[in-house]
Amino acid sequence: MRTLRELGEEGWIALLKSRFPSGGDVLAGIGDDCAAVRLPRGAGRKVLLLKTDAVVEGVHFDRRATPFQIGWKAMARPLSDIAAMAGQPRWALVTAALRGNMAARFAREVYQGMTAAAKSFGVAIVGGETVRTAGPFWFSVALIGEVDRRHLRLRSAARIGDAILVTGALGGSIHGKHLTFVPRIAEARWLVEHAPIRAMIDLSDGLARDLGHICRASGVGARLEAPTIPMAPASAGSLHRALNDGEDYELLFTVPASAVRRLRAGWRRKFPVLPLTQIGRIVRGSRITLADAQGNTRPLNESGYDHFRKEP
Amino acid sequence: MRTLRELGEEGWIALLKSRFPSGGDVLAGIGDDCAAVRLPRGAGRKVLLLKTDAVVEGVHFDRRATPFQIGWKAMARPLSDIAAMAGQPRWALVTAALRGNMAARFAREVYQGMTAAAKSFGVAIVGGETVRTAGPFWFSVALIGEVDRRHLRLRSAARIGDAILVTGALGGSIHGKHLTFVPRIAEARWLVEHAPIRAMIDLSDGLARDLGHICRASGVGARLEAPTIPMAPASAGSLHRALNDGEDYELLFTVPASAVRRLRAGWRRKFPVLPLTQIGRIVRGSRITLADAQGNTRPLNESGYDHFRKEP
Known part of the structure; x- marks a missing residue:
């Protein structure tokens, strides 16, 4: 099975490019310095929604997760935030930090999960970056959406x-x-x-x-x-x-x-x-x-997750 | 000296919020589900430029770099890509993956470097995310810019x-x-x-x-x-x-x-x-x-950096 190191960066990017072509509103996609997207007519009445969210090995998923699930979650998390603002998601940038000895197939399946989530909600993956890491691997998705000003909810x-x-x-x-x-x-x-x-x-x-x-x-x-x-x-x-x-x-x-x-x-x-x-x-x-049920009340403590304090 | 773990996630986010307030075109900044930014009038003639770029400890900087320089570089790299498209950078989202035992002061100085670079080029940091890592720390900046369609260069x-x-x-x-x-x-x-x-x-x-x-x-x-x-x-x-x-x-x-x-x-x-x-x-x-100088030619091999192959 080929590793990412054997495939090489150019080979990996070529693979991504073939999966995420430009066209339509996307004037420049993967392979130029930035992605360039056309704003719709009447864009002046729109609000742009910007969100970035990362999933990190050992924090947001563990060995029980399939690569497809990791990708789905990486895309679905910022989508959920766009939903919270009543927005329509449009474009995504994906940053992947991968280990050189990772199987290329594993990385591909993560992208399949991301693509499946993106397609389900009309999102085009228009760019991103791949970096190498020797530590935990991670995927960060920056998502750009839009909403009519009158529909924005804070x-x-x-x-x-x-x-x-x-x-x-x-x-x-x-x-x-x-x-x-x-x-x-x-x-x-x-x-x-x-x-x-x-x-x-x-x-x-x-x-x-x-x-x-x-x-x-x-x-x-x-x-x-x-x-x-x-x-x-x-x-x-x-x-x-x-x-x-x-x-x-x-x-x-x-x-x-x-x-x-x-x-x-x-x-x-x-x-x-x-x-x-x-x-x-x-x-x-x-x-x-x-x-x-009896109408007795008690104060509710906010528990929940603290990224720094919960570190083992 | 306080570590991030002692400061806690809420404390850290409160610190970021105080440094990057909303206002003007920024309808919602740090502290809501997404950043929400107002598009300018005539936005329909504009092209949106989207870029994300990460700097990873041990790959893009080492111990000789000051935290200010790490932050400056993290912001300046995607700015350089916006420049390559002749764009005007506008908004940034910053993802930071930090270790719990990192000095809060170190993380603050990285943000000072990012803020200095952002301010130099009219960029508002409008959101992002902080995650913890046990491996190399990293900062990922997603940058959104704009350019008149007639000025876009591919x-x-x-x-x-x-x-x-x-x-x-x-x-x-x-x-x-x-x-x-x-x-x-x-x-x-x-x-x-x-x-x-x-x-x-x-x-x-x-x-x-x-x-x-x-x-x-x-x-x-x-x-x-x-x-x-x-x-x-x-x-x-x-x-x-x-x-x-x-x-x-x-x-x-x-x-x-x-x-x-x-x-x-x-x-x-x-x-x-x-x-x-x-x-x-x-x-x-x-x-x-x-x-x-004598007009003799030879083919130029593309050398340069391959993220996967150059791994030690």
């Missing part, structure tokens, strides 16, 4: 009295979903077109922590109703996991309480398989509390 | 009979320039506005190899005049180094021969300190030859 827009809703079911993503999840691009775009969505975020750090991000950015508090929180089978019925596990990649958003009934009816028709659940309310203050 | 536009010109002096960059070079943004924009520049590239792989990129993309050959090739002091008078050393980060371009005299006169008035030198001609065929 974390800072939550208002007191808003209902808090979440898509899907939470917890236990580490048992598999973190490698295979489907970014909620279509769902987010439908939401902003059909309901007065205020703040929105994708769940990557865990419900407690990501709700904390919305509350701090908006200067508000929140009250969660524990019995309503949708738990994924992989959470094994643990409320703690549903609240604190990272990498759910679902949408968490707020909307005026008066709009919830109509929103949920429309949602059920459009996305009959994916749950949409109200799990609490935005309240005055800065604290997040968790209420049990 | 590698594939060289024509038979064109003069080949280069800015600055070549060779020996490893002795220091590779950490401190100034991307030729202003020079490239002046060139496309004042002369009928055809193909352009920035010199990162070495003159021989980068000219090879232009020739292959354009389906032409080239003849270089050895005595005219400008050698940097750091090349120690070695033509081999001027031809093959990487990381010069100068501009290499072609222009119709009839335009050279007027171009050089204008250049000397505008950039009196930076040499601009004609070093050869684009010719029929696909080979690059090197002519000595």
